Amino acid sequence: MTSLGRVLENLKYYGWLTLGAIVSVLLLTVANALTPQLFRRGIDQGIAPQDLSVVLVTGALMVGVAIARGLFNFGQSYWSEAVSQGVAYRLRSQVFRKIETLSFSYHDQAQTSQLLTRITSDIEQIRTFVGTSLIQVISSVVTLVTIATILLIMNWRLALITLAVIPLAGALLFRFFGQNQPLFGQVQERLGDLNDVLRENLLGVRVVKAFARESVEQTRYTQMNAQLVAVYIKTLRAIRNTFPFIFLLSNLITLAVVGYGGAQVINGAFTIGELVAFNAYLLFILQPVLLIGFAAPVIAQAAASADRVYEIVDAPIEITNRPNAVPFTQCGGRITFENVWFRYPGAATPALQGVSFETRPNELIAILGRTGSGKSTVVNLLQRFYDVTKGAVRIDGRDVRDFDLESLRSRIGIVFQETTLFSGTLQENIAYAKPDASLDEVIEVAKLAHIHEFIRGLPEGYDTIVGERGVGLSGGQKQRIAIARTLLTDYKILILDDSTSAVDARTAAQIQADLDGIMKARTCSAFVIAQRISTIKAADRILLIDHGKLAACGTHEQLMRTSPLYGAILESQVSQ
Template identity: 40%
Template structure:
């Protein structure tokens, strides 16, 4: 319930519309309360006096009240649904905006399917409750208050008798409400799991089919779907227990009115019209009373949805710009790590330990080492994707924790191992970091990344729509677009995280020659497994188990005879032993040297 009350805060911007809706509902309730009174007068006055004119006037009055009530009902329904739609719109936007700023550590553990379910299904439950259930609940309370006032003012004794069945109804509804919220939370969790299974399967469809695991995935989805079914059945079971009882209690109320009211008529205490009016009031109250269980049902669903929504909204971003954060001007590109260590959430072993490094501006730093040695973890600290567990990371002498994030990240170009493109045009993907870039600048960046030729080969050229995550492009094409996207930002610091891993040898050479020119005048961090990619760096860092175990130039490290020389010799042996027909053809990815590191490290 407390989460529903919190969700009600989203109604605040629409207070005038909410008040207008409530006033309309108040007038509508008052008109409805007049109808039994008119029927009572028709029976007691019109019929007994055989006054046909009175009957006609009463019929016309009832018709007029019906028309006005219909119009007011239409206005009330439109206003309430309008407010609910805006609440849903605002809540979805708030969820999406908040998710954008949650740290990488949150997304490392959150399931994307659950997040999607919370943004769509749970917000929809709150929207539905605000649009339909809250107006119905307000109508029930107003109607109940009005009916009680009229009935007790007319005959308190008969009113008490008529309302006796309401006592168990209220108790049963309260008991039902206490159970249903927990049940709906379980349903929402199960629906989120189905959404997650579906999202994973769609994303990994190529892997599923490559391993012929369609039947296995079908069984997994069916299992999750069956869990939703069973949890829904539990909700239906509880709802089915109370629904018939509600109808039965209303019927008992009618019986009591007819019995005790009939005796009062025979005793001359009240009129026949009064008994009919009492019964009409009870039936009028019976309709929303019967709907009360449905309202509690919807309230339980909305409460569960609100709980899941606020679980996300209450997650404070660990990484954000402070109030006194310094806005960086154009960076020189100096980067420093001072005794930096990093341990990810829920991991026992540190990913980085005791990193001390100082990189001057415009220098090229290459990182090499076994898989899991901490290369990507190290560069992820520069744009502050994660915060160091201990130590300080500085850019141009500024602690990255004390600078405004946007001003920092806008000056860092990144090409990740897995190049993600959005389902949009190639032009839009290229200009993602600089939406204001001109067409000439976009083409220049594409040419520099050796992407221009294959782009103009498409029928629509730069206006070609790529599929979701860029699946309509080959791995090498996606990687070149990602490199062009980073270069278009003209960053002061460039991070290439194994960015040549998805291109063939010929394209690698073309890109490398372009990068040699483009890396001039900016600080560049290159993560690569091929020594041919890193040997021209100003400094090579050899990493193993989260530590920098060697550093120096290519010649210095070879002379030192450590891990770098071992890797170098293994790659030479691999190339010499590779048969001629194993050499990559144009457009193919060459042999991946990652395999030679597998025996060198147990760190990841």
């Protein structure tokens, strides 16, 4: 329940709305408390002595109280719903901000579907609790205290019989919470797993259809769906084992009140109006108990959801600015890897083992190696997507961990191997890192990336809307848009991570020739990660990475003479 307490701390940001809801609850309780007294007055002073004027006046007052109850009930619902929407807004923003700042190591291990479930379904569970269940519980507690006081004043003996239901129902609800809260957490876990299967099939629908695996995926989804339903059934069984006993208690108490109160009316110790009023109060005191009972599963669900949400909020951010971090503004071009070791979180073996090298100003460095050799890891450490396990990465002699993280990354342009495009126009995608860029600037970098002619041939040109994840564009077209996007940034260091792998060899050679000139003119240092040796022959130096180690270093000609591994890779590519 600690996480729910943290949720409720958000109410301080909506003080007036919360106050409006609480005032509405108090006024509604007063209106509810007056209604049975009007019944008593109408019966004892109007109907029994046959005084029509008292009956009419009492009826008018009851109409007025009914209208007031409707208004206060509306106010209670409106203000509480407004508060719940505000709390949900803050939580969604808080979780999204945290997801954006979490390190790559967290995202490497976190399931996307679970993150989506927590920021949508779990927060909706919390919103329902704040908007409905919380106000129900507050209203029920205020009503219980108010009505209990009135009953004790009217007839303390009969009141004690009535109030006996409260501790008994409370014990049942306490047992319900203690035994079943983990069960509601399992519901959200199973929902996340189901969403994971759905996400995979939506993203991989072409693969599913290409291999005619529709029936297999339907079976897998059905199985996950059945597991979710099974957990839901368990929660229903938990509710079944608790709430029928609460209903039974309420019925027994009603029977006892009617029997004992009726005997007192016959003996003249109680009037008929007082018995009717007391019976009406009995409904008012049983209703809060039932409302708390109905709110119990929602509270348990919200508590489990709050735990899941705050797991993200409280997740440690591994890559942060050091105290007194300095901005990265100038780059002389000397990038040094000093005995760098790195192991990915959860990995059994290091991705890099004792890698050491140093670049010279305006040098074009190519990084070559087989798949999984550690090529991309080298540049990931340069941008501090991860921090080294041992050793140091330096720029002009200063450890990259001493630089302000935002300024460091904003001055390093990178084109990833896997291209990601966002919803919007082609112009907006190219200008993603520089939204205020003019169309002329966008066209200039598009020409350098050899994508301008393609865009110009589209009916809408640069205003063409990009489909979801770039659907409708080829892999090569998406890569060239990504290259143009990076060239538009104010980079000092440029990294091309196998950025022309989806482009035909001729276009790749043209792009690489243009980029070579750009990198010489605009950068202090440049790195090209490649699979094909043909695209990196012109590099000033080639770093050959093998099983996380720097196996060789030199120009194309030097490596041809001295590195058997380099020769083997070249031979395998030529033979293809």
